[in-house]
Amino acid sequence: xxxxxxxxxxxxxxxxxxxxxxxxxxxxxYPDRQRVPQALRFxxxxxxxxxxxxxxxxxxxxxxxxxVVDGDGEPVADSE
Amino acid sequence: MAIARVIYTVxxxxxxxxxxxxKLPEALGLAGLTDWAILFATILNDFxxxxxxxxxxxxxxxxxxxxxxxxxxxxxxxxxxxxEFVTADGxxxxxxxxxxxxxxxxxxxxxxxxxxxxxxxxxxxxxAGITTATNSTLVxxxxxxxxxxxxxxxxxxxxxxxxxRRSY
Numbered sequence: 001x002x003x004x005x006x007x008x009x010x011x012x013x014x015x016x017x018x019x020x021x022x023x024x025x026x027x028x029x030y031p032d033r034q035r036v037p038q039a040l041r042f043x044x045x046x047x048x049x050x051x052x053x054x055x056x057x058x059x060x061x062x063x064x065x066x067x068v069v070d071g072d073g074e075p076v077a078d079s080e
Numbered sequence: 081m082a083i084a085r086v087i088y089t090v091x092x093x094x095x096x097x098x099x100x101x102x103k104l105p106e107a108l109g110l111a112g113l114t115d116w117a118i119l120f121a122t123i124l125n126d127f128x129x130x131x132x133x134x135x136x137x138x139x140x141x142x143x144x145x146x147x148x149x150x151x152x153x154x155x156x157x158x159x160x161x162x163x164e165f166v167t168a169d170g171x172x173x174x175x176x177x178x179x180x181x182x183x184x185x186x187x188x189x190x191x192x193x194x195x196x197x198x199x200x201x202x203x204x205x206x207x208a209g210i211t212t213a214t215n216s217t218l219v220x221x222x223x224x225x226x227x228x229x230x231x232x233x234x235x236x237x238x239x240x241x242x243x244x245r246r247s248y
Contacts, residue, residue: 021204
């Protein structure tokens with residue numbers, strides 16, 4: 001599970017720190033996509049990734065995964 | 081103008097419950113509505129021989145701008161997406177969503193596919209909250225004890241008799 005959480009973290013980081021849910025699921029691909037919820041639960045426990053929903057102002061809602069940053073704006077996974 | 085409803089539940093000496101409600105303009109705001117509800121409970125208490133055991137406030141939200149709210153062919157409210165969530169304290173919170181889509185399950189099981197965009201969005205909203213547009217505040221659903229929901233225990237399809245049929 002830790003490996004998949006790291007894989008998702010790397011994907012999101014390469015995407016600028018946030019990634020839409022459908023893109024992330026597609027990028028993980030079969031068969032691992034079914035383990036994404038558990039991997040995100042693991043990452044949430046580690047404080048590195050968070051599921052997010054943001055209204056876009058046009059009636060749509062952005063849904064995806066975001067890297068959790070510390071007070072200095074650095075990703076938690078990279079900070080001491 | 082949107083309205084709020086204040087619903088009082090009164091119990092009699094035989095243990096039977098009955099409700100009465102008052103409609104108020106929503107513009108009063110939550111604090112004003114709550115104040116009003118408690119003041120009226122005092123008046124109601126003087127009137128009724130029963131005991132007021134519950135006072136609920138419901139707000140009606142206008143859906144006029146919610147244009148994607150369409151009825152799909154073959155939709156059925158008796159096909160229910162049953163979610164069970166949990167708070168950090170281990171308290172369980174259930175939510176049943178009527179009219180789930182048949183394609184939401186995984187393979188031949190009754191488990192909902194938690195990676196599907198629509199199902200995942202519900203789980204994210206319930207376990208991580210939604211950042212509201214009005215004040216950019218993260219609002220997270222909670223249990224009856226006001227503890228934040230933090231995780232989903234299961235999501236599956238169930239069938240439940242709705243008991244009502246309305247004609248259009």
